[in-house]
Amino acid sequence: MAVAVALVLAGCAGGAQPGVAAPHGTQDINPRDPATLRDGGTLRLPLDNLPVNYNYNQTDGHEDQTHDVLWALMPRAFDESPDGGVTLNTDLLEAADLISSNPQVVRYRINPKAVWSTGRPITWEDFAAQVRANDGSDPTYQFSDKTGYVDIWRVGPGATSKEVVVTFRKPFAEWRGRLFNGLYPEEFNADPALFNAGWTQRPEVTAGPFRVESIDQTAKTITLVRNEGWWGARPRLEKIVWTVTERTALADRLANNEIDAYEIGSSTDLFERARAIPGVAVRRAIPKQYYHVTFNGAPGAILADRALRQAIARGIDRAAIAQRLVGRIVGPPTLMGNHIYPIGSTGYRDNSGGFGFDPAAAQRELDALGWLRPSPGAVRVKDGRPLRLRFVVPSANPISEQVGKIVLDQLARLGVEVVIDAVPTARFFVDFVNVGNFDLTAFQWVNTGSPFSDAAGLYQEPRDSDIGGNFGRIHDPAISAKFAAGVGELDDAKRTELGNEIDKLIWDEVHHIPLFPQTGAWAVRDTLANFGARGLADPDYARTGFTP
Structure with a gap:
C-alpha cells in the first residue's frame, strides 16, 4: 500500500449527479470512443508540487502525483482496472503467461513495435536490469520496494530478444500487478548513481504516448507533447500541462479557464465551488x-x-x-x-x-x-x-x-x-x-x-x-x-x-x-472525456480528449 497524507482530502455510464456515487467498481469519466473526440487540445491539470525524482521505483519518487505524471510517459506490464484487478498492457506486451508453477516461470512477449525514446527496442535486457536494481542484492540502489523482485532467481531471453523468461525462487502470486510497473531502460537501471539521482530534474528516456517537451522549475510546470515515435493508438490530446497550484486556488483557476479539472477530495468548499461553475461537472466513483x-x-x-x-x-x-x-x-x-x-x-x-x-x-x-x-x-x-x-x-x-x-x-x-x-x-x-x-x-x-x-x-x-x-x-x-x-x-x-x-x-x-x-470526487470540464473519477483504475491519457 502507499500512504497519502492528503492535506485537503488529501467504465460505466458517466454523468453521476453531485453527491451520488457511481456504482462500486466502476468509473465516472464521461466514457467516449476516442475516435469521436476532437483531434488536439491541451489538458491542463494541477499538481501539489513538482516530483523530486522521476524514478517511481526510487524511494523519493514513490508517491501518487509522480505516478500520475509518469503514466503518460513510461511503459508497464499491466494496468489496474476498475474492478480492482489488473489487465495486460498490450502497448508493452503481446502476452504474459505462467508457463510453469513448480518452479514458477513466467514468459513475457514484448510488443515488437515497443521502443524507447532513443529509438532502441525494448528487450529482455531491460527486464533483467530492472530486477537487478530492485531485488535488494545491491545496497547502493535506493529502491522503494523489493517485493516480488527479491523472489526472482533468473531472467533470460526466450526465442528472441523480445521474449523474456522469468524464473522464480519461490512462488509469487501477484506477479501480474506487482512487477515491471513501470519499466525503466537498462542503461538507467544498470547504474546505481543514475537510478538514485539521475532523474531528479526530468525523465531522461521514456516510452509512452507522450514525451517531455519541457519542465520549468521557475514556473513549476511540466509540459508533455505527443510522442511521434509512439506505436500504440494515437493520443487525442496534443499536450498535457501540469502546473503546481495551491489547493485554495483550484476553484478560481478552473472558473477562470486556467485548468480543466481538479480533485475535490473531502473539501466541501471545493465541492460547492465546482457545482457553481458553468460548464463543469462533478464526477465521482469510489477510489482506492x-x-x-x-x-x-x-x-x-x-x-x-x-x-x-x-x-x-x-x-x-x-x-x-x-x-x-x-x-x-x-x-x-x-x-x-x-x-x-x-x-x-x-x-x-x-x-x-x-x-x-x-x-x-x-x-x-x-x-x-x-x-x-x-x-x-x-x-x-x-x-x-x-x-x-x-x-x-x-x-x-x-x-x-x-x-x-x-x-x-x-x-x-x-x-x-x-x-x-x-x-x-x-x-x-x-x-x-x-x-x-x-x-x-x-x-x-x-x-x-x-x-x-x-x-x-x-x-x-x-x-x-x-x-x-x-x-x-x-x-x-x-x-x-x-x-x-x-x-x-x-x-x-x-x-x-x-x-x-x-x-x-x-x-x-x-x-x-x-x-x-475517499470521496473520489473530481471537478471536470464537461467537454473532457475519458477522464475524471477513475475509481480503482489507472489513468489512460491516450484515450483522454475533448468532445467536438
Missing part, C-alpha cells in the same frame, strides 16, 4: 484511498492491551465521522469494511461485523478491564493511571484534525480522555508516526491491485527500525503466516479467501480502524 485511525499497540504503550483496543474501537462511531466529513459530498456515506480489498473490487467483503458502534458494550468492557470512573463524568483510571490517549495529527491537515476532534468527543462519553497533538506536517511521519510517537493517529492508505504483496508490510513483525508500514507495531504471527501463504498462492480464488480470513483477524486485533473511502 481510505481514511483510518491507527492504534499504537507497541509494548509499553497504553494501547498494547488488545482487549482495551477492542473496547475503544466499539466506542468510535465511524458512521458519524463519515457523515460529518464527507456526507455533504457523497450523500449517505459508505463505510470501509475491509483492510485489504477496496470497495468495488472482486475480493471485497465487509468483515467489520463485531466492531460496530456499541458504546454500552464499550462501557462494560472498560469496566471489566479495571478502567473505572472514580466519579460520574470523570476520566477512567486504572492503578492510578488515567485513560488518556494522545491523538497526533499533522497541523496543516484539517481532515485529520476533524477526525481527532470527533473521536475526542465520542470517547469522552466513555470516560476516555483524548488529547489532540497537532505537529508540523513536514515532521508528521519522520518524528511521530514512523517512530511510534503517538497513541492514535489518522491519515490515508491507498489500496492497490496487488493487495497481498503491498499490504503485508503493514502487519509485519517490527524488528528494531524495520517496521515496514506497521507504525502501530501491532503484530499477530497468525496474520503474517497467512500473508506468507497468500503471497505464494497462485490460485486467485483461494488467495481471495485467504485475504478475507486475514482481514477478520486484523479487525479482531484492532490494528487500525478503517473509516470511509
Whole structure:
C-alpha cells in the first residue's frame, strides 16, 4: 500500500449527479470512443508540487502525483482496472503467461513495435536490469520496494530478444500487478548513481504516448507533447500541462479557464465551488484511498492491551465521522469494511461485523478491564493511571484534525480522555508516526491491485527500525503466516479467501480502524472525456480528449 497524507482530502455510464456515487467498481469519466473526440487540445491539470525524482521505483519518487505524471510517459506490464484487478498492457506486451508453477516461470512477449525514446527496442535486457536494481542484492540502489523482485532467481531471453523468461525462487502470486510497473531502460537501471539521482530534474528516456517537451522549475510546470515515435493508438490530446497550484486556488483557476479539472477530495468548499461553475461537472466513483485511525499497540504503550483496543474501537462511531466529513459530498456515506480489498473490487467483503458502534458494550468492557470512573463524568483510571490517549495529527491537515476532534468527543462519553497533538506536517511521519510517537493517529492508505504483496508490510513483525508500514507495531504471527501463504498462492480464488480470513483477524486485533473511502470526487470540464473519477483504475491519457 502507499500512504497519502492528503492535506485537503488529501467504465460505466458517466454523468453521476453531485453527491451520488457511481456504482462500486466502476468509473465516472464521461466514457467516449476516442475516435469521436476532437483531434488536439491541451489538458491542463494541477499538481501539489513538482516530483523530486522521476524514478517511481526510487524511494523519493514513490508517491501518487509522480505516478500520475509518469503514466503518460513510461511503459508497464499491466494496468489496474476498475474492478480492482489488473489487465495486460498490450502497448508493452503481446502476452504474459505462467508457463510453469513448480518452479514458477513466467514468459513475457514484448510488443515488437515497443521502443524507447532513443529509438532502441525494448528487450529482455531491460527486464533483467530492472530486477537487478530492485531485488535488494545491491545496497547502493535506493529502491522503494523489493517485493516480488527479491523472489526472482533468473531472467533470460526466450526465442528472441523480445521474449523474456522469468524464473522464480519461490512462488509469487501477484506477479501480474506487482512487477515491471513501470519499466525503466537498462542503461538507467544498470547504474546505481543514475537510478538514485539521475532523474531528479526530468525523465531522461521514456516510452509512452507522450514525451517531455519541457519542465520549468521557475514556473513549476511540466509540459508533455505527443510522442511521434509512439506505436500504440494515437493520443487525442496534443499536450498535457501540469502546473503546481495551491489547493485554495483550484476553484478560481478552473472558473477562470486556467485548468480543466481538479480533485475535490473531502473539501466541501471545493465541492460547492465546482457545482457553481458553468460548464463543469462533478464526477465521482469510489477510489482506492481510505481514511483510518491507527492504534499504537507497541509494548509499553497504553494501547498494547488488545482487549482495551477492542473496547475503544466499539466506542468510535465511524458512521458519524463519515457523515460529518464527507456526507455533504457523497450523500449517505459508505463505510470501509475491509483492510485489504477496496470497495468495488472482486475480493471485497465487509468483515467489520463485531466492531460496530456499541458504546454500552464499550462501557462494560472498560469496566471489566479495571478502567473505572472514580466519579460520574470523570476520566477512567486504572492503578492510578488515567485513560488518556494522545491523538497526533499533522497541523496543516484539517481532515485529520476533524477526525481527532470527533473521536475526542465520542470517547469522552466513555470516560476516555483524548488529547489532540497537532505537529508540523513536514515532521508528521519522520518524528511521530514512523517512530511510534503517538497513541492514535489518522491519515490515508491507498489500496492497490496487488493487495497481498503491498499490504503485508503493514502487519509485519517490527524488528528494531524495520517496521515496514506497521507504525502501530501491532503484530499477530497468525496474520503474517497467512500473508506468507497468500503471497505464494497462485490460485486467485483461494488467495481471495485467504485475504478475507486475514482481514477478520486484523479487525479482531484492532490494528487500525478503517473509516470511509475517499470521496473520489473530481471537478471536470464537461467537454473532457475519458477522464475524471477513475475509481480503482489507472489513468489512460491516450484515450483522454475533448468532445467536438
